[in-house]
Amino acid sequence: MKSDNSSDKNGCSCTIGTAGSDRRSFLKGLSIAAAAGSAALATGCVPSVEAAAPEKMKLRWQEFFKDNYRLMTQEEKEATIARLERLAKLQDNLDIQMSSEPPIERVLYGYAFNISRCEGFMECVSACVRENNLDRKTNTQYIRIFEMEPGKLDPSTGDGRYYHKVPVENKFYMGTQCFHCENAPCTKACPIKATWMEPDGIVVVDYDWCIGCRYCQAACPYYGRRFNWGKPEIPKDEITTRQHYLGNRIRPKGKMEKCTFCIQRTRVGRLPACVEACPTGSRVFGNLLDPESEIRFVLKHKKVFRMKEELGTEPKFWYFID
Amino acid sequence: MQKILLMYACLFLGLAGVASKSGASETSFLDEIKDIQEKFDSRTVEKVRPVTRETVLAKDQYNGRPFRVLTRKNEINRFKCSNCHTDKAVTVNQGVELTHGSISLNHGREEQALSCIDCHHPEERDYLWDKKGEKIDFNHSYQLCGQCHFRQKRDWLGGAHGKRVANWAGERVIYNCASCHDPHSPRFKKRYPATYSPPLDR
Amino acid sequence: MRAVQERNLKTFFIDVIRWNLQGSYGFRIFRVILLIFMGLGVYAYSFQARYGLEVTGMNDIVSWGFYISNFTFLVGVAAAAVMLILPAYVFHDPDFHRVVIIGEGVAVGALIMCLTFILVDLGGPLQAWHLIPVIGIFNFPSSILAWDVLVLNGYLLLNALVPAYILYSHYRGRKADERKYRPFVFLSIFWAFSIHMVTAFLYQGLPARPFWNNPLLGPRFLASAFAAGPALITLVLAVIHSSTSYKIDRSVFNKLRLIIVISAIINLIMLFSEIFKEFYFPTHHSSSAVYLFFGMDGHTSLVPWIWTSVCVNLLATLVLAFNPGKNNPKVLLPACLFLFVAIWMEKGIGLIVPGLIPSPLGEVVDYLPTWVELFVTLGIFALGITVVTWLIRAALIIEQSYNPNAS
Numbered sequence: 001m002k003s004d005n006s007s008d009k010n011g012c013s014c015t016i017g018t019a020g021s022d023r024r025s026f027l028k029g030l031s032i033a034a035a036a037g038s039a040a041l042a043t044g045c046v047p048s049v050e051a052a053a054p055e056k057m058k059l060r061w062q063e064f065f066k067d068n069y070r071l072m073t074q075e076e077k078e079a080t081i082a083r084l085e086r087l088a089k090l091q092d093n094l095d096i097q098m099s100s101e102p103p104i105e106r107v108l109y110g111y112a113f114n115i116s117r118c119e120g121f122m123e124c125v126s127a128c129v130r131e132n133n134l135d136r137k138t139n140t141q142y143i144r145i146f147e148m149e150p151g152k153l154d155p156s157t158g159d160g161r162y163y164h165k166v167p168v169e170n171k172f173y174m175g176t177q178c179f180h181c182e183n184a185p186c187t188k189a190c191p192i193k194a195t196w197m198e199p200d201g202i203v204v205v206d207y208d209w210c211i212g213c214r215y216c217q218a219a220c221p222y223y224g225r226r227f228n229w230g231k232p233e234i235p236k237d238e239i240t241t242r243q244h245y246l247g248n249r250i251r252p253k254g255k256m257e258k259c260t261f262c263i264q265r266t267r268v269g270r271l272p273a274c275v276e277a278c279p280t281g282s283r284v285f286g287n288l289l290d291p292e293s294e295i296r297f298v299l300k301h302k303k304v305f306r307m308k309e310e311l312g313t314e315p316k317f318w319y320f321i322d
Numbered sequence: 323m324q325k326i327l328l329m330y331a332c333l334f335l336g337l338a339g340v341a342s343k344s345g346a347s348e349t350s351f352l353d354e355i356k357d358i359q360e361k362f363d364s365r366t367v368e369k370v371r372p373v374t375r376e377t378v379l380a381k382d383q384y385n386g387r388p389f390r391v392l393t394r395k396n397e398i399n400r401f402k403c404s405n406c407h408t409d410k411a412v413t414v415n416q417g418v419e420l421t422h423g424s425i426s427l428n429h430g431r432e433e434q435a436l437s438c439i440d441c442h443h444p445e446e447r448d449y450l451w452d453k454k455g456e457k458i459d460f461n462h463s464y465q466l467c468g469q470c471h472f473r474q475k476r477d478w479l480g481g482a483h484g485k486r487v488a489n490w491a492g493e494r495v496i497y498n499c500a501s502c503h504d505p506h507s508p509r510f511k512k513r514y515p516a517t518y519s520p521p522l523d524r
Numbered sequence: 525m526r527a528v529q530e531r532n533l534k535t536f537f538i539d540v541i542r543w544n545l546q547g548s549y550g551f552r553i554f555r556v557i558l559l560i561f562m563g564l565g566v567y568a569y570s571f572q573a574r575y576g577l578e579v580t581g582m583n584d585i586v587s588w589g590f591y592i593s594n595f596t597f598l599v600g601v602a603a604a605a606v607m608l609i610l611p612a613y614v615f616h617d618p619d620f621h622r623v624v625i626i627g628e629g630v631a632v633g634a635l636i637m638c639l640t641f642i643l644v645d646l647g648g649p650l651q652a653w654h655l656i657p658v659i660g661i662f663n664f665p666s667s668i669l670a671w672d673v674l675v676l677n678g679y680l681l682l683n684a685l686v687p688a689y690i691l692y693s694h695y696r697g698r699k700a701d702e703r704k705y706r707p708f709v710f711l712s713i714f715w716a717f718s719i720h721m722v723t724a725f726l727y728q729g730l731p732a733r734p735f736w737n738n739p740l741l742g743p744r745f746l747a748s749a750f751a752a753g754p755a756l757i758t759l760v761l762a763v764i765h766s767s768t769s770y771k772i773d774r775s776v777f778n779k780l781r782l783i784i785v786i787s788a789i790i791n792l793i794m795l796f797s798e799i800f801k802e803f804y805f806p807t808h809h810s811s812s813a814v815y816l817f818f819g820m821d822g823h824t825s826l827v828p829w830i831w832t833s834v835c836v837n838l839l840a841t842l843v844l845a846f847n848p849g850k851n852n853p854k855v856l857l858p859a860c861l862f863l864f865v866a867i868w869m870e871k872g873i874g875l876i877v878p879g880l881i882p883s884p885l886g887e888v889v890d891y892l893p894t895w896v897e898l899f900v901t902l903g904i905f906a907l908g909i910t911v912v913t914w915l916i917r918a919a920l921i922i923e924q925s926y927n928p929n930a931s
Contacts, residue, residue: 212647
């Protein structure tokens with residue numbers, strides 16, 4: 001290439017001198033970016049490189065490439081559960097029993113909330129936080145209780161952040177959580193089907209499949225979903241060790257979570273933690289396909305309504321009055 | 323230009339096809355549920371751990387289905403009452419405060435306030451009685467409460483009032499009235515909530 | 525410049541890189557500044573990668589913030605390339621033919637920024653492979669986000685490959701065969717409208733968010749995109765005209781001004797329609813608009829933002845429409861810049877954040893981006909500008925040295 005001291009009209013200067021400084025500035029910039037990039041990788045994208053025991057890395061590697069839970073065979077499900085239990089032992093020295101309990105046949109869970117009986121004690125909230133291993137640092141709560149003014153049913157008119165002696169005269173209390181809609185807008189919105197409705201009616205999230213785009217959270221009309229903005233922190237002695245893969249296992253950061261009707265309890269015939277904890281018996285839970293169940297009694301004999309029914313989401317959570 | 327319009331027409335038809343598949347339908351899943359006739363016996367749920375607390379078979383039934391109720395007698399400190407209350411009058415100094423001093427009777431509004439013997443059988447202290455003079459066992463106190471609170475009793479039989487103990491499946495065991503309501507002062511006391519919801523922005 | 529006979533695909537890439545590493549002193553400073561911003565962006569992102577999205581200002585109520593706001597706006601800018609392609613290829617305007625490639629470069633840069641914004645907004649970016657069909661699950665056609673992934677990537681391919689083919693042909697001294705790329709150009713015209721409608725449908729299709737769930741959102745997106753995008757392109761063309769030897773005819777600027785004015789007026793009409801709907805008979809569904817324009821429960825952080833945006837938008841539209849100064853660039857170029865910024869404010873933060881406030885249960889919070897979000901955004905903007913600079917510089921060099929009569 002002929003060296004020409006002046007840059008021609010195309011801005012293409014061919015002198016050796018300027019080419020050298022161009023290369024230098026390029027390399028300087030490149031090294032800044034590379035240093036920052038490797039810093040990012042070291043600190044962030046590869047979690048806890050310090051204590052990289054080979055077994056842990058192998059387990060994490062296998063976990064990374066696994067399939068969506070719904071598409072797994074029974075062996076794959078048991079394998080991933082074994083890996084997760086082992087990882088919990090290795091990383092946090094926790095002994096957990098995870099289950100992959102399948103749905104019970106001919107069961108569709110329904111839930112009813114008695115707004116005449118609720119006195120706002122929030123025992124349900126507290127029990128849910130403990131049972132489902134919710135993050136204590138951000139005080140994540142699946143259940144919200146609103147202190148409402150009689151005459152208005154819209155929770156936007158209520159106070160969700162009260163802390164005084166309850167019940168207050170002339171106020172009633174209403175609770176919300178994920179309503180496990182039959183026609184859920186959230187499951188439709190998920191671009192990778194990381195959330196779906198199980199055959200027994202519970203809307204679940206495969207935490208490891210979720211990419212954290214939060215489209216489902218934007219789609220939910222009831223503020224039912226919570227996102228793990230950071231790594232959840234739970235005091236070790238408060239962790240519930242009986243866990244379900246789709247339920248109360250400890251979620252990684254950057255994943256969506258929500259009420260699962262305590263799938264780890266209901267699939268072995270127990271009541272959800274909120275129902276069991278309620279001191280006033282305002283919560284009713286059962287099998288909608290059983291004509292003799294309590295929930296069917298409520299639907300048949302009580303004046304029931306659902307929140308934002310006009311949206312057509314068909315929630316399986318009713319409110320009723322005595 | 324025509325090509326662009328043709329492409330738009332195809333896209334519109336495609337989207338219309340997609341849209342017609344999804345969306346809110348006129349029938350609700352509730353209609354399908356109500357048509358189901360076959361019974362579901364929740365005792366077939368295998369993994370249910372049966373309730374270990376003491377229970378008794380209830381004397382009432384809901385829709386012909388029997389259920390069990392938690393016993394009450396084992397919750398009462400000084401049952402049997404007849405240990406002290408015999409035919410003779412009890413002559414312990416300040417006996418009322420020593421044994422029943424913790425009881426504050428606040429049942430019913432001012433004019434209709436209940437007294438002790440409105441529920442407790444005056445002769446047979448191990449039993450309660452109703453206004454017809456029938457003896458009612460402590461374990462079956464719902465028969466007494468249901469006299470006045472018949473609406474709540476009806477709901478309790480069906481499941482809209484009260485709660486099952488621990489399980490939604492398996493044999494139906496429910497709390498009895500006194501499990502939740504102190505029979506002498508049944509109203510829930512005012513208290514602070516168990517927790518609070520913090521502000522949602524940081 | 526190497527001889528035409530020596531050129532092939534390998535030298536094409538080498539030359540493109542080489543051209544972009546050379547240049548005047550000012551150009552080098554410009555590149556280094558961009559690199560510094562990109563480095564800062566990566567540094568800020570490292571915090572996010574380590575601690576999660578808690579280092580941003582987002583929370584469970586305002587679950588989408590600055591990143592998605594910028595994504596939404598930039599999809600519009602990308603779609604606006606169609607406003608150059610349409611006159612060039614459908615109406616065969618020779619002046620526009622000269623600048624089409626610049627528009628496509630801007631579109632590619634904007635699209636890369638969009639995809640990067642999505643990537644940094646994800647809570648689990650390492651799991652992004654779950655989106656790929658066959659090895660992951662792709663919820664098409666139910667999820668509009670899946671549609672958006674498809675259309676954005678498709679548009680990126682169209683806008684990258686067609687100009688690449690043309691440029692490569694010119695680089696080799698050959699005339700590009702119009703029969704080969706013309707159908708793709710027409711496809712990209714249709715596709716440009718589609719990418720922005722699909723992005724609008726992301727929000728429009730959520731009945732949970734009454735602020736977004738109205739039929740006007742899609743058309744409004746198109747109107748604001750075709751105002752802001754050509755405004756940006758006008759500025760880019762002005763920069764090119766003044767700092768390089770690639771001269772652009774006045775008529776291009778005049779026609780672009782016309783496009784901008786029509787789109788901006790339509791945008792304002794649609795804004796008025798939305799305001800009427802929200803405030804003539806306010807319902808609970810209007811609470812988002814009330815929060816945005818007037819504040820709610822003492823939370824008023826977005827009120828000055830939106831009023832500034834609307835007033836500047838109006839002012840800039842009027843200036844561009846009435847043209848005081850008779851096409852004086854000193855009047856029109858600042859007007860374009862202000863219009864661009866005003867639409868960025870209104871379509872970015874002024875659309876996404878109020879849609880999420882109040883929460884579906886009526887709770888009002890404020891949102892403020894943190895330093896992490898700001899620096900990552902700056903880094904991504906720097907990335908986009910770098911991409912645009914690289915593409916346009918290479919394109920202009922090739923176009924200027926290409927002699928159509930010599931092949």
